[in-house]
C-alpha cells in the first residue's frame with residue numbers, strides 16, 4: 001500500500017494505460033463504486049451506486065467483470081452473471097454493515113417471525129440474500145417497502161439507521177436488525193454543526209445510513225446517486241456532504257464551480273472526513289494484478305446463487 005502511494009503521476013498513468021489495454025484484450029468491464037479511489041474511477045467503464053452497478057452487472061456482455069467495490073457487490077454481480085468470471089481486486093474488501101448480520105443469528109430471528117416479509121438492504125452477504133423476500137438499495141428502498149401490502153409485517157435488515165429513516169418516510173413499523181455502517185456512524189454532529197456555522201449558506205446532504213441526528217439536520221437525504229443529482233441541480237453552491245468521501249471526486253467533476261465540504265468524523269483524521277477502509281483496500285496495482293491473473297475470483301455455490309437471485313430480481317423488476 002505504501003509503495004503504491006509513493007508511485008509518481010507518470011507511473012500511475014502508465015499503470016492506468018496497462019489496465020485499459022488488458023481489459024480490452026480480455027473483454028473485461030470495470031465496474032466501480034463512487035467510493036473507490038479517483039485513480040480507479042478514472043479508468044472504470046461504469047461508475048455508480050449499488051443499484052446502478054447491479055443493473056449494469058445484469059446487462060453487461062463482457063466476459064469478465066472486475067468489480068472495484070466491496071465483496072457483497074461483487075457477489076451480487078456474480079449472482080446476476082453465474083457463468084461469467086467476476087473478479088474483486090482484494091477479497092478482503094468486506095463491509096462492516098454486511099458483517100453485522102451473521103446468517104445463523106438472522107435465520108433464528110426469521111424463524112421467530114415466520115409471518116414477516118424479509119426486506120434486506122443490498123449491503124449483506126449472499127447467504128443473507130437467500131433468506132430475503134426482496135432486496136433493496138438506498139435508491140429504491142422506499143419503493144420496495146411501499147410495494148409490500150399494508151397488512152404484512154416486515155423485518156428490515158441489516159442497517160438500523162436506514163430502517164429507522166424508512167419507517168419515518170413510509171409510516172410502516174418494521175422489525176429492525178441492529179446493524180450499522182462504521183463509516184456513516186462516524187460523523188460527528190457537533191463538528192458538522194461547527195462547519196455549518198462557518199458556512200451558513202451550505203446545504204447539508206446525507207446518506208440514509210447516517211445516524212438519525214445527522215439526518216435530522218440534513219436538507220437532503222438520499223442515495224449516493226441521489227446526492228450527486230441533488231448537488232448538480234441545486235441552485236446552492238456550498239454543500240456539506242455526509243457520506244463516504246470517495247463520492248467527492250465524481251461530485252466535484254460534475255460541479256467544478258461549487259464548494260463541497262466533507263462532513264467531519266468524530267475521530268480526528270487528516271482529511272476531516274470519513275473513508276471506508278474496506279473500499280480503499282482496492283488499489284490500482286491490485287486492480288491491474290487481478291485483471292492480469294484473472295483472480296481473485298468470486299466463487300459461489302450454484303444453489304446459493306439460485307436462491308439469492310430471486311430477491312435481487314424482485315428488486316430489479318421494481319426499479
Ligand code: SF4
Pocket residue numbers: 070094095096097098123181182183184244276277278279
Ligand atoms: S461505506 Fe459502510 S456500508 Fe459502504 S462498504 Fe464501507 S462499511 Fe460497508
